[in-house]
Amino acid sequence: MVKSRRRKNVFPYVALLPAAVLVLGLMVLPIGATIWHSFTNWDGVNSKFIGFKNFELIFHNPIIYSVFVNSLIFLISVPLILVASLIAAVLVYEKVLGWRVFRFLFFIPMVLSPVIIGVLFSTFFLPGGAVDQVLRVFGLGNFSWLGNPWSARVVVILALVWASFGFGMVVLLSAMSTVDTALYDAAAIDGASWWRRLRSITIPMISGSLQFLSVINVIYTFTSLFAFVYVITAGGPGFSTTTVDYYTYITTFENGQFGYGAALALLLFLIVLMLTIAQVKLFPNREVQQGS
Amino acid sequence: MASISIEEVSKVYPNGFNAVRDLSLNVAEGEFMVMVGPSGCGKTTALRMVAGLEEITSGTLRIGDRVANQLTSKERDVAMVFQNYALYPHMSVAENIAFGLSLRKTPKVEIKQKVAEAAEILGLTSLLDQKPGLLSGGQRQRVAMGRAIVRDPSIFLMDEPLSNLDAKLRVQMRTEVRRIQRRIGVATLYVTHDQTEAMTMGDRVAVMRAGVLQQCDQPQVLYNQPANLFVAAFIGSPAMNLFDATLSEDGTTLRLGSQDLAMGEQLIQLRPGLAAYRGRRLVVGLRAEDLPVYGNENAAQAVLKAHVETTENLGSELLVHFSIDAARVGGENLGDTGELEIVAAIDIIGEGVARVEPRAPVRAGEDALFAVFPERLHFFDPESQIAVS
Amino acid sequence: MQSRLSRGLVFVVLCLIGVTTVYPLLFMALNSMRSTQAFELNPFGLPTHLSLSSYSALFSTVPFFQSILHSLFVVVPAVILATFASSLAAFVFTKVPIKMGNVLFWTMLMIMFMPGIVVLLPLYVEVARTGLSNNFAPAILIYTAINIPYGTYLLRSNFRSIPDSVVEAARVDGASWYKIYLRVILPIGKPGIITVGILTFLNIWNDLFISLVLLHAPNTEMVTPTLAQLSGKYTSNIPVLMAGLLLGALPTLILYFATARVFIRGMLSGAVR
Ligand SMILES: Nc1ncnc2c1ncn2[C@@H]1O[C@H](COP(=O)(O)OP(=O)(O)O)[C@@H](O)[C@H]1O
Ligand SMILES: [Mg+2]
Numbered sequence: 001m002v003k004s005r006r007r008k009n010v011f012p013y014v015a016l017l018p019a020a021v022l023v024l025g026l027m028v029l030p031i032g033a034t035i036w037h038s039f040t041n042w043d044g045v046n047s048k049f050i051g052f053k054n055f056e057l058i059f060h061n062p063i064i065y066s067v068f069v070n071s072l073i074f075l076i077s078v079p080l081i082l083v084a085s086l087i088a089a090v091l092v093y094e095k096v097l098g099w100r101v102f103r104f105l106f107f108i109p110m111v112l113s114p115v116i117i118g119v120l121f122s123t124f125f126l127p128g129g130a131v132d133q134v135l136r137v138f139g140l141g142n143f144s145w146l147g148n149p150w151s152a153r154v155v156v157i158l159a160l161v162w163a164s165f166g167f168g169m170v171v172l173l174s175a176m177s178t179v180d181t182a183l184y185d186a187a188a189i190d191g192a193s194w195w196r197r198l199r200s201i202t203i204p205m206i207s208g209s210l211q212f213l214s215v216i217n218v219i220y221t222f223t224s225l226f227a228f229v230y231v232i233t234a235g236g237p238g239f240s241t242t243t244v245d246y247y248t249y250i251t252t253f254e255n256g257q258f259g260y261g262a263a264l265a266l267l268l269f270l271i272v273l274m275l276t277i278a279q280v281k282l283f284p285n286r287e288v289q290q291g292s
Numbered sequence: 293m294a295s296i297s298i299e300e301v302s303k304v305y306p307n308g309f310n311a312v313r314d315l316s317l318n319v320a321e322g323e324f325m326v327m328v329g330p331s332g333c334g335k336t337t338a339l340r341m342v343a344g345l346e347e348i349t350s351g352t353l354r355i356g357d358r359v360a361n362q363l364t365s366k367e368r369d370v371a372m373v374f375q376n377y378a379l380y381p382h383m384s385v386a387e388n389i390a391f392g393l394s395l396r397k398t399p400k401v402e403i404k405q406k407v408a409e410a411a412e413i414l415g416l417t418s419l420l421d422q423k424p425g426l427l428s429g430g431q432r433q434r435v436a437m438g439r440a441i442v443r444d445p446s447i448f449l450m451d452e453p454l455s456n457l458d459a460k461l462r463v464q465m466r467t468e469v470r471r472i473q474r475r476i477g478v479a480t481l482y483v484t485h486d487q488t489e490a491m492t493m494g495d496r497v498a499v500m501r502a503g504v505l506q507q508c509d510q511p512q513v514l515y516n517q518p519a520n521l522f523v524a525a526f527i528g529s530p531a532m533n534l535f536d537a538t539l540s541e542d543g544t545t546l547r548l549g550s551q552d553l554a555m556g557e558q559l560i561q562l563r564p565g566l567a568a569y570r571g572r573r574l575v576v577g578l579r580a581e582d583l584p585v586y587g588n589e590n591a592a593q594a595v596l597k598a599h600v601e602t603t604e605n606l607g608s609e610l611l612v613h614f615s616i617d618a619a620r621v622g623g624e625n626l627g628d629t630g631e632l633e634i635v636a637a638i639d640i641i642g643e644g645v646a647r648v649e650p651r652a653p654v655r656a657g658e659d660a661l662f663a664v665f666p667e668r669l670h671f672f673d674p675e676s677q678i679a680v681s
Numbered sequence: 682m683q684s685r686l687s688r689g690l691v692f693v694v695l696c697l698i699g700v701t702t703v704y705p706l707l708f709m710a711l712n713s714m715r716s717t718q719a720f721e722l723n724p725f726g727l728p729t730h731l732s733l734s735s736y737s738a739l740f741s742t743v744p745f746f747q748s749i750l751h752s753l754f755v756v757v758p759a760v761i762l763a764t765f766a767s768s769l770a771a772f773v774f775t776k777v778p779i780k781m782g783n784v785l786f787w788t789m790l791m792i793m794f795m796p797g798i799v800v801l802l803p804l805y806v807e808v809a810r811t812g813l814s815n816n817f818a819p820a821i822l823i824y825t826a827i828n829i830p831y832g833t834y835l836l837r838s839n840f841r842s843i844p845d846s847v848v849e850a851a852r853v854d855g856a857s858w859y860k861i862y863l864r865v866i867l868p869i870g871k872p873g874i875i876t877v878g879i880l881t882f883l884n885i886w887n888d889l890f891i892s893l894v895l896l897h898a899p900n901t902e903m904v905t906p907t908l909a910q911l912s913g914k915y916t917s918n919i920p921v922l923m924a925g926l927l928l929g930a931l932p933t934l935i936l937y938f939a940t941a942r943v944f945i946r947g948m949l950s951g952a953v954r
Contacts, residue, residue, distance in 0.1 A: 015773050018762070019769065022766065022822065022825055026822060027792050030800045031800060034802050042806075091694055096688050105703055110883070112930055112933065113886065115909050116887075116929060116930050117705075119911075120705050123919060174949045177949065223796040223797065223798075224797075231909050231912055245796060253805065253894055261802055272796065273794075343849075371853065374846045374850060376846055378849065382868040391856075391864075396855060439850075443855075
């Protein structure tokens with residue numbers, strides 16, 4: 001038997017190289033460094049191993065608790081985003097006159113930076129701003145929306161919902177497009193009302209996507225509110241709108257406590273991980289698998 | 293042009309599944325070899341190993357006189373037609389056909405000429421600028437053929453290329469595919485699960501079951517001398533009638549249920565192997581057309597009496613569905629991939645089919661007599677399932 | 682929902698939602714052309730005469746035009762690099778049989794869910810230590826890296842819808858893996874790749890966090906930090922602020938308007954999850 005030479009197929013390794021090098025060097029290594037430095041008193045120059053001291057400090061810091069509670073409060077935005085996305089998706093799916101235009105328009109917030117959205121919302125809610133002027137008509141004006149903890153949170157949540165419902169709508173629309181329309185016809189013949197069809201067909205069929213959106217938005221609320229908070233309230237008044245990720249930013253980059261910041265960042269990751277697992281466990285994916 | 297030689301080739305998938313076992317098969321230059329077998333028996337796996345799309349676990353594959361185990365598809369110089377055609381959706385028909393040539397840096401003029409030639413052979417000339425998405429199933433099938441023939445490959449592989457076509461077109465394309473293959477004269481390995489297709493198209497037919505080659509021969513030989521029970525049951529339509537029977541001690545009488553069929557001395561003379569089965573059970577096989585209605589023209593020593601259940605008049609012939617009180621050996625279970633106990637699949641009432649002359653005096657609900665000829669019977673060992681000759 | 686009345690109702694609600702998404706754009710555009718005094722009298726007023734003074738005020742107080750250029754300078758190469766690297770990786774993960782492919786992919790997915798700050802913290806220190814802060818190169822590479830896992834994830838589900846047999850047909854036709862990528866995967870996957878490219882563009886252009894941390898000197902500042910600073914400086918001068926916001930949003934809006942057909946189709950094809 002003639003033994004033919006076996007040439008190694010190098011293509012896959014060469015093709016993976018750019019992604020692998022960048023992800024390894026600029027993500028995996030830094031993650032490792034963060035884990036290591038969460039056990040040091042790193043200030044950017046000097047670092048000394050101090051065991052679990054950072055974590056102890058974190059758990060003894062009263063501000064951390066209020067900051068964590070803030071992040072939990074902002075979770076109210078998640079069901080709001082889901083409802084807004086669902087309403088938008090279901091209504092667009094009705095395909096009334098101009099539905100493509102509406103779909104196009106509902107995407108617009110998704111294209112804008114949180115910075116722009118944040119600045120816009122804070123402008124609207126400024127004393128003497130648009131909202132104030134409208135309220136004055138009803139004799140309610142001169143309310144400092146951003147000067148009061150609860151109303152400041154409301155403004156951030158509104159901005160967040162407005163920014164996020166477009167993406168949610170797309171995900172739901174894409175899930176709805178895979179639902180067999182024969183199901184709706186059958187239900188209509190059975191005399192099911194519009195509500196009934198929504199509740200008994202649409203929502204169960206897209207429950208997997210709803211779960212996906214919920215997971216994504218919870219993660220987002222915990223890790224990515226930085227830009228909104230930065231431009232709308234800068235965390236205030238007091239610490240009332242400071243989220244975990246924003247607080248981590250301040251301690252790390254403004255106060256230069258890198259070891260402490262690293263511990264906070266890791267804690268943030270653990271929280272997100274637990275919330276994700278909890279959601280996946282709490283809402284078993286009931287989405288009916290269609291097709292192949 | 294080259295021959296294909298598969299020597300004791302096996303395939304074990306990474307999950308441990310042994311899809312092809314010690315397959316040995318030769319396809320001569322210009323030969324049209326059909327590999328047939330029920331779904332899941334390893335045909336596609338075998339074909340893909342020849343194509344270079346699947347690694348060969350053990351054994352040797354030669355294309356021409358080169359060992360091809362480690363060669364890429366490109367080096368093997370194979371062409372393949374896929375079951376779902378696998379046309380490039382972003383290319384026109386002409387570009388689809390030309391793709392292989394353009395990869396080989398064939399001069400543009402030559403490509404153009406060859407594509408035109410292939411399109412001419414396949415009747416695609418008017419469709420060259422279309423995208424595959426707009427074509428009908430039959431047209432796509434032709435494009436897939438065109439893509440394969442235009443390259444003048446060394447060998448030609450086809451995986452159920454007709455099974456996505458409607459029945460009429462499928463029959464039409466059988467002759468078409470054979471015509472094209474004769475014209476280019478390349479060794480072809482053609483896979484199908486349809487035994488009619490295999491019998492009508494193949495120079496030779498290889499019957500597979502659960503990864504194991506059962507028999508490989510010319511269609512007539514497979515039909516007349518099936519090597520085992522599986523081939524007997526799989527090849528032919530309607531399927532061969534298979535019954536549980538017992539040979540008498542003296543070897544002259546066959547007991548089928550409650551009936552004794554007198555076969556005479558000639559039975560063992562015709563099939564010396566039967567001598568070992570005196571007084572033992574065996575499986576007897578009768579083709580539907582070998583059961584004419586007993587009468588003057590069909591005088592025979594042995595007569596089988598059966599109850600006629602229904603008849604189907606096909607114009608040129610009459611299919612008679614009958615039942616006797618002998619246990620039938622289940623053919624429908626033969627389709628499974630796993631090892632199976634054929635003789636275990638036994639009914640209490642055995643049903644069978646006879647193909648008789650259309651004006652034969654047979655009526656549903658009545659009994660009928662069929663002539664049985666010893667030389668037309670098939671015998672199989674009930675345990676090993678191997679033909680007794 | 683068949684009756685004319687209920688369809689009318691759906692239309693009205695859609696219009697209302699539409700107004701909320703369009704009005705902010707109009708608000709920016711209209712008020713950027715009004716004077717500060719006019720705005721304070723009535724934030725809902727229309728411009729009485731075309732006044733571009735806000736724009737000149739914007740350009741004279743912050744290097745706004747430069748910040749747009751800086752953003753482009755970072756975003757364009759990062760988008761190209763990230764989309765290219767992701768498409769190659771997704772191709773290997775879906776169509777090339779390699780050992781450990783799945784392990785690599787799931788590792789990448791895990792990394793995708795890391796909060797950005799976990800990654801950025803040591804990078805910031807390292808960049809500062811090596812004297813590379815306020816340098817575009819590290820920012821480009823970091824943005825690229827951070828967008829690769831998501832891009833790979835999206836393109837993987839996209840390439841999965843290309844039948845394996847088409848790739849196999851190309852192999853039998855004699856194409857190398859490289860040729861298959863170039864001549865089969867790229868053309869067939871084009872809509873998906875464009876969609877992922879646009880998403881990556883939006884991600885990076887709109888990001889505040891990394892740009893704020895890595896590029897904070899005036900001669901490197903990108904547009905989002907500039908806008909964030911502007912809001913601090915100009916909360917009292919809304920028209921100037923609106924001029925800035927509008928110009929800052931313009932590149933992404935133009936990109937969206939120009940590619941909406943492909944982009945929306947790509948997003949709807951289920952590629953986003
Ligand atoms: N990649 C694979 N891994 C494991 N088992 C496989 C794989 N591909 C096919 N098989 C199994 O191998 C057997 C033969 O498959 P195949 O060659 O496709 O059969 P056929 O083409 O004759 O229908 C089947 O039982 C199938 O389930
Ligand atoms: Mg097959």
